[in-house]
Amino acid sequence: MLARVRSGTLVGIDAVLVEVxxxxALGLPYFNxxxxxxxxxxxxxxxVVSALKNAGFTLPQKRITVNLAPADLRKxxxxxxxPIALGVLAASGFLDSGALExxxxxxxxxxxxxxxxxxGALPLALSAKQLGFKAVMVPLDNAPEAALVDGVDVYGVQSVGEAVRHLSGEAPLTPYDRTRPVDAVAAxxxxxxxxxxxxxxxxxxxxxxxxGAHNALLCGPPGxxxxxxxxxxxxxxPALRFSEALEVTKVYSVLGLLGGExxxxAERPFRAPHHTISDAGLVGGGPQARPGELSMAHRGVLFLDELPEFRRNVLEVLRQPLEEGCVRLARANVHVAYPCQVMLVAAMNPCPCGYYNVANRPCSCPKRRVLDYHARVSGPLLDRIDISLETRAVDVQALSKxxxxxxxxxTYRTRVEAARARQAHRFKGHPGVLTNAGMTTRLVRQYVRPSPTAMRLLESAVRRFxxxxxxxxxxxxxxxxxADLExxxxxxxxxxxxxxxxxxLDRRDYLAxxxxxxxLELKRAAT
Ligand SMILES: Nc1ncnc2c1ncn2[C@@H]1O[C@H](COP(=O)(O)OP(=O)(O)OP(=O)(O)O)[C@@H](O)[C@H]1O
Ligand SMILES: [Mg+2]
Ligand SMILES: [Zn+2]
Known part of the structure; x- marks a missing residue:
């Protein structure tokens, strides 16, 4: 007898249908x-064999073959x-196949x-909805995340026995109650x-x-x-919209981080990985091709504190994903893409001692070390940072007033939301572009029309710096x-x-x- 149970596997942050x-058949006992x-x-x-046995079912002495299709999809x-356990029970007549449909x-x-x-229970539930399934059955701990998807009943189960009793009608479960308050991770x-x-x-x-969702770098002395x-x-x-919150939550679901509280x-993520992080940890990868910190910061902020301390190769791998808004990874024969539309915010000291270019505090670093320190942050990365700012310590007076x-x-947030609303209106006809930072060159030409005076000012700045x-x-x-903000x-x-x-920071005169x-030192050494 043949039984069919439907399940799913993850490709990126989405679940793809898998038929079990x-x-x-009669013959020597065999299970493959x-x-x-x-x-x-x-x-x-x-x-599967042991779980079935402990749930009170013995495997029939027959030839049992389980096939997971499509075969060429890496699962x-x-x-x-x-699903396999339930399929075995259906094929051996313990369960009615129709109940699984x-x-x-x-x-x-x-x-x-x-x-x-x-x-990945959340992507599984999303696929169930898209594919027109009436319900999903997932582990009890995963039920709350699956229940974020409306229009699909969610049954959370704790044991094979409980699943069987529900499907056979012996002890039907009630679907997960969506009116329960959602526990969101608090910022x-x-x-x-x-x-x-x-x-x-x-x-x-x-x-x-x-x-405008621009990247920013703060450079200044300690404290x-x-x-x-x-x-x-x-x-x-601006607050996350529910559709955005779902996208972010999918990443956390794929990492198995949902559950418990x-x-x-529901809040924009803020990820601040330590500078010792590996490139796989930051952008994702490893044998399982999991999302990294960059994708965990999707729709939020990736904060790289002490930027020059990060390994060079780690900063290099950031460039492409930052530009594209997604990370592409290859694992065996499949390619997956994880979203990473983030604001990159970084902080650094101006030199190893921390006081280069700081008023009233002499810098004790040899000038060459100052240059080396800045060189650790490559030009191409700096190029992608729209705001790079020298910060100064707040003066004592301001602190004590x-x-x-x-x-x-x-109050800042209100202004930011108003500016974002202008952008949303502007980019209505351009799906995928949400903010000014996300404009293509063509859109810049179309929407930014400064006066000739302003263009001359910009040209001379480009040349001078x-x-x-x-x-x-x-x-x-x-x-x-x-302009949007004001x-x-x-x-x-x-x-x-x-x-x-x-x-x-990327002007020619900054480290002049x-x-x-x-x-001068080099010339002196040469003569
Ligand atoms: N403008 C300020 N208002 C109130 N407190 C401040 C201000 N600036 C600094 N501080 C105090 O100084 C502490 C150190 O600030 P912070 O850690 O942000 O400095 P930093 O620039 O990151 O320094 P470092 O380069 O050493 O990492 C803060 O925790 C806060 O207590
Ligand atoms: Mg700091
Ligand atoms: Zn210094």
Whole structure:
């Protein structure tokens, strides 16, 4: 007898339908699984047989063949164990095949017949909805994330026995109750812009970055509040829309990070990986081709603190995904893509001692070391950063003034949301483009029309500071964001001037004295 159970496997952050066919025939007892990688087959067989036995079912003494189709699709093992077990029961007549038809199944088994959580239950439920299934059956722990998808009943089960009793009608389960409140992961609670005294120029720059989703780099001496300010950025970003929250949550589902308290990632993520991270850890990869920190920051902020301390190759692999908004990985014969539309925010000291170019604090570094330090952040990466700013320590006076009330994050956020609304309106006819930072060159030409005076100003800045063609376009994008934020109907001259002024670190004159001193030193050594 042949039974069919439907399940799914992950390709990127989406689940693809997999048919589990179980054939039972007379002959010498035999149990085989085809269509899975070899290691997974061995483990799955042992767990299915043992789980069934412990749930009170003995495997019939027949030839049992399980086929997972399509055969050429690379599948990850464990989520098929529950479907295989149910298929075996259906093929041997314990279960009515018809009862399995309207459901999509996923679940790992333990030897004692319990159903254990799997990765990717959310994408599985999304596929179930798209494919027109009435319901999904997933491990109980995964039920809340699957229930984020409406229009599909979600049955969470804890054991094979419970699944069988539901399907046979002996003890039907009630679908997961969606009226329960969703536990969202809270953003760092209580981090507000008003905690930061002074630093209005940096706050304005971060507000601008948030308004157009521009990348930003803060460079300044120790204790100048770089880390403190960057951590407050998510609080001024526009709220996540539900559709965006689902996208982000899918990444966490694929990583198996949902469950317990975390069901829906409802706040923009803020990821701050340590500088010792590997390239696979950052952009994703490894033998399983899992998403990395970059994708975990999707629709939020990737914060790289102490930027020059990151390994060179790690920073290099960021370039392409930052440009494309997605990470492409190859694993065996499949290619997967993980989304990574992030704002990159980075912080660094201006030199190893921390005080290069800082008023009233001498820098103790040899000039050549200052250059080496900056060289660790490659030009192509710097090129992709629209706002690079020198920060100064807040002066004691500002710190001690108790009567000054700083503006709270909510006021910045309101302005940012208004600016984003203008962008949403502008890019209505351009699917995929959400923000000014995401404009193509063609869109820049179309929507940024500065006056001839402003263009001359930009051209002379490009020449004087030795900026690249990409920088030229990025300054125009930033100018448009400034106009959106300030409510200017069109880009004004001061918007362009403002944008030029926020590109402080990749100008030729920034390290000029260090370069001059170093070449003088070299010349002296040569003669
Ligand atoms: N403008 C400010 N208002 C209030 N507190 C501040 C301000 N600037 C700095 N501080 C205080 O100084 C501490 C250090 O700031 P922070 O860690 O952000 O500095 P940093 O620029 O990241 O330094 P480093 O280069 O050493 O990493 C903060 O935790 C905060 O207590
Ligand atoms: Mg810091
Ligand atoms: Zn120094």
């Amino acid at each position: 066919e179980v054939d039972m 699984v085809v269509g899975l990688p070899e290691g997974a087959v061995r483990e799955s067989k042992v767990r 990850e093992g464990a989520a098929f164990e529950l 309207p459901l999509l199944f996923g679940g790992e088994l333990s030897l004692d017949g319990l159903v254990k959580p799997v990765r 760092a609670p209580g981090l507000d812009m008003s905690d930061v005294r002074g630093q209005q120029d940096v706050k304005d720059a971060l507000e601008l970055a948030a308004a 100048s509040g770089k880390t403190m300010l960057a951590r407050r950025l998510p609080g001024i970003l 975390l069901k829906l990632v 108790l009567d000054v009330v700083e503006r709270p994050s909510a 030795g900026l690249s063609a990409r920088a030229h376009d990025r300054i125009l994008k930033l100018a448009l964001t400034r 409510g200017h109907e069109r880009v004004q001259d001061d918007d362009v001037a403002f944008a030029i002024n926020l590109r402080q 004295d260090a370069r001059d001193a170093t070449s």
